[in-house]
Amino acid sequence: MISPICLAALLVAAASFPEGRGGAQSCQPCHTKETRGIVRVWAESAHGLAKIGCAECHGADGRRNHPSDGSRAKVDAVACRRCHPRAAAQHAASKHGIGSRAGQACTRKAAGAARSEAACAACHEPGSAVPREQAECARFLAQTPAMQRQGCTACHAVETRCDTCHGAHRTERALARDPGTCATCHMGPDHAQYEMWKTSRHGTAYAVKGLAEAPDCATCHMPDGTHDVSQGISMDLAGKAYPAERRERERARMIDVCARCHTRGFAGRQLADGDAVQKESKALVDEAVSIVRDLDRLGLLEPAPASRPPHPLSGAQLELGPQMLYENLSRPEAILFRMKKFSYVTAYKGVFHQNPDYAHWYGNAPLKLALSELRSEAALLRKLRLLEERLEAAPSSGPAAGADAALRKELRELRERRLRGEIDDAALERGQRDALERAGR
């Protein structure tokens, strides 16, 4: 904590912060005492050695740099862009930076945004803490503020903050480049790129021989120091297809990178296998989506979408798209979520990261096991419904009265045939329609 006397002195000094490349000398009197580690790593950094002072990045607004709530004086990518325009432009063009322009991340960035009314209004109703309807990340909106900060924004700050990879004050390229930095976010069940690479031949060779003989993340994804980390990736987020021209262009870029160590033919075949696995795996997910939609149509999801707290963006309806939540789901939806968000992604990314075990046993196998489970669950739910309805069909039941006895008999026989597996759902429905027509209903 900064002592009140020191803070007061700093605020007075802030009013006369030198412009341009200085400022460190105004901050140092307090910060060498209060945040000694920060000052030391800054002094050792390229910025420190080049006399790039505090105000250069943080600005000269002493009040803004010392928020009353005790939070950090964060530096936006805009500040870095002044001296690193090429890297900033490449970053903005990549998936790391694209969230800002697509508007899909507005609420995620709110925690770090300037506390101006305009910044608040990007995500909240004017003069209110109520999120605007156009907030576009349902999984973010469904979390507690603490989880939003620690579990969402901590990674997605990369959209507007360079220190996510480079660190706030050391800004050392070696640290930014270390695969452990990428691993902070690119790991775990939703996209285990770090684990895939580390346990692949690439990762093993890197561990033994280092960069001289093996690639790290940046070798393939930031070739020649580009900050466009999406360069060479031939599909959009979550395996969504690019237009053919873009796809070919990106694929050629990646093969150029691979060709520094491998033959082009070998690299092309490896990557084509990745494409094939992605398409095959996507077909399995599509089938799962169709099963869950069908269960919803039949009212077999428990809890039903309209019975649970509404989805923050879609409302009280089934949401299986990119905005699918993992809260309050029925079992079939939970199976689907794990399929699409974990196993599907792991299967094809495992191939692209040259890790057979991830591709097969952490991706392909769980994906197919889950689909089997889902098919079986759906069949059981349908059968359970039929049996449940048969049990309820006691002759004394109230609403049954008045219906035509012959019609009822025919419909009952159809149901029994369905239960015995003699007819499928489509034939059952056809039979029911015919029976109603014949009975003049």
Next chain:
Amino acid sequence: MTSSRWPGLRGSCAVIAPVLLAACATVGHSTAVVPPLVEWQGVPSGPAAVAWSPDGATLAVARPQGVVLLDVRSGRSRSVSGPGAIAVDWAPAASLLVVERDAAGGRAVAIDPATGERRVLRSAAALVAARWLHAEMGWLAVASTREVRSYGTEATLTLTVETGRGPAELHRWSAVLPTKDPAADVALGWAAARPNPIDHSLLLPQFRKPPMFPPHVQIVGLDPFDAQPLEIARIELGLWTATVTWSPDGRRAAFSAADGTLRILERDSDVKAPTGAGRGLHPSWRPGGDVLFLGGWLVTPDAAPLRKLLDRAPDALGFWSPAGDRLAVAVGGKLFVFGDLSLPPTDADGERRRGAARAASWELGSLRSQGLLAPEVYRERRGRLREQGTEAP
């Protein structure tokens, strides 16, 4: 914007700043502008406190002293149930369905109005309203619980259906409401809900609150035979009670909340905020669907005022007689019965057509509830019956 998701009933509606007419209702006393046939005191103004007999000659009124039957021609009255009546419904086959609540708890009771014979259908402390389903073939019950906490009121509403096989829960809503007022009426919208005149479905208003989304009233459609709730519409209002009522042809619904603005939810169309000046908290359709009672006025479905019946009555509840020739209004502890309203007779042929569709829809529902019809087949036929019930002969 307000969104709606319902096959056949899509909607949108502009956000309208809430004008709390409820507050206005407490200022002054409602007085009749048109001379009423009957004026009574001591009538609670709950949405299920009054019911007409099938012949339109008698009113049943739920009062703390018990249900009173009032002959609107002679003005004579008699009691038919014990104390503590809070809701009443009157079936075409002549039975009364009364919800009573006293120190011993709550119960739903079927009463023969001719003999006074009572049959307790169910005992449950939290019952607030009950409605007959199709010619006494079943009944619906609304239960409401709430607890005032330091952070607001935890409220839960439950709708159960009884069709001879024991009560089955159809739907439940719960929320923490931003009020600590122990008298806050959280069940009004559900207690006021009546089955669709053709397909017996219900519309239930549910308040959804921030911070996950902007506050809105979600209108949920519920079919007693196909208990898969559907979101019909969302109306952006920070109010937790509202009234939604079906039009007599079952094609439209009128919605109003404490902001007093009438909205019409039309099948195959958008949610409309009519441009007329009529305002009120509880819209009530006249049989025939040409006129609504709203806030002391007769208005068109476009909210254009036709005739003023009462002064200072934005929260008045209207109850039309089956033939649409009489109107009972409960407001401010009084009951007014209006007779000569100079309205055209309702369409008897249309009512017969709707009655046939209603019966066929019930039969179809009974097949569905027994699992003899697949959901798709049931919904397709039900849609066809809706059309038959409303199309011209």
